[in-house]
Amino acid sequence: MGLERLKFLIMNRISNSVKEYLDKNYILLDEVDSTNEFCKSEGIKSDCIVRALRQRNGRGRMGRKFFSDAGGFYVSYCFFPQKLRAETLLPLTGLCAVGVSKAIERTTELCPTIKWTNDLLLCGKKICGILAESVFCEDFTAERVIIGVGINTNQGAECFEGELEGIASSIYAICGKRVDEDALLYNLTEEMQKIYSLLGGRAEEMKPYVDFYRSHCETLGKEIKILKPSISGGRDPRELYLEAPELFPTARAVDIDDSFGLIVKYPDMKEETISFGEVSIR
Numbered sequence: 645m646g647l648e649r650l651k652f653l654i655m656n657r658i659s660n661s662v663k664e665y666l667d668k669n670y671i672l673l674d675e676v677d678s679t680n681e682f683c684k685s686e687g688i689k690s691d692c693i694v695r696a697l698r699q700r701n702g703r704g705r706m707g708r709k710f711f712s713d714a715g716g717f718y719v720s721y722c723f724f725p726q727k728l729r730a731e732t733l734l735p736l737t738g739l740c741a742v743g744v745s746k747a748i749e750r751t752t753e754l755c756p757t758i759k760w761t762n763d764l765l766l767c768g769k770k771i772c773g774i775l776a777e778s779v780f781c782e783d784f785t786a787e788r789v790i791i792g793v794g795i796n797t798n799q800g801a802e803c804f805e806g807e808l809e810g811i812a813s814s815i816y817a818i819c820g821k822r823v824d825e826d827a828l829l830y831n832l833t834e835e836m837q838k839i840y841s842l843l844g845g846r847a848e849e850m851k852p853y854v855d856f857y858r859s860h861c862e863t864l865g866k867e868i869k870i871l872k873p874s875i876s877g878g879r880d881p882r883e884l885y886l887e888a889p890e891l892f893p894t895a896r897a898v899d900i901d902d903s904f905g906l907i908v909k910y911p912d913m914k915e916e917t918i919s920f921g922e923v924s925i926r
């Protein structure tokens with residue numbers, strides 16, 4: 645190993661096991677439709693990390709598009725677990741929000757907040773989205789788990805004009821600091837390995853993650869609209885919300901439960917835990 649490389653690993657506190665894991669499993673592409681879709685292809689048969697410098701058809705949650713031009717950081721972690729049942733994957737999304745947040749913090753010394761369920765924000769603007777997906781076997785165990793992470797790292801502010809204006813931005817556009825993407829990759833890989841090892845384990849082991857999530861979650865304490873997919877009948881609930889917000893219930897976000905569900909309180913004081921979907925902060 646060259647001296648420069650060694651210095652980089654030490655400076656960024658990178659462990660040897662992460663380095664070896666990346667050496668074996670990392671695939672870097674110039675361009676791809678979507679790194680998550682790439683991980684689902686038949687040719688992928690063992691754990692891998694697929695990163696692309698841009699995506700032609702980056703995918704977001706709820707069938708949305710994820711803006712993926714050059715300058716951002718687009719990566720998917722594909723794991724092949726042993727007999728993990730579907731219900732054990734419920735905390736995955738929340739765990740990932742924490743893991744990605746820690747990796748960004750360690751790389752940039754900036755501290756993003758979390759908007760439930762798993763958008764990361766800096767100065768109120770979205771800088772990262774996470775799309776966790778699984779492919780299941782007939783016995784309802786996961787054949788593969790794919791964690792797609794899109795971080796707006798080094799794009800210029802002009803990339804977020806138009807429909808993204810005021811909603812999304814990049815770390816560079818907000819802070820004027822370029823993100824060291826090699827360090828980010830190492831830190832993120834370390835976090836993802838930790839999260840993967842927690843899946844199917846004991847709830848107590850996830851407690852520090854739930855505590856971190858709670859203390860960084862900017863949704864808590866706010867009045868929100870709950871964008872329930874059941875109300876929008878197949879349409880993107882966010883689209884319908886923009887046309888007719890009164891169709892969706894209003895509540896106050898009061899806490900996060902042990903599986904990263906959002907506990908909300910309605911005006912009549914009834915409580916509900918929301919495990920899926922999206923909220924809009926009013």
Ligand code: BTN
Nearest residue numbers: 678680703704705773774792794
């Ligand atoms: C969201 O904000 O709705 C989630 C966005 C997830 C984007 C990432 S970029 C890498 C991976 N490949 C995809 O097509 N999507 C995820």
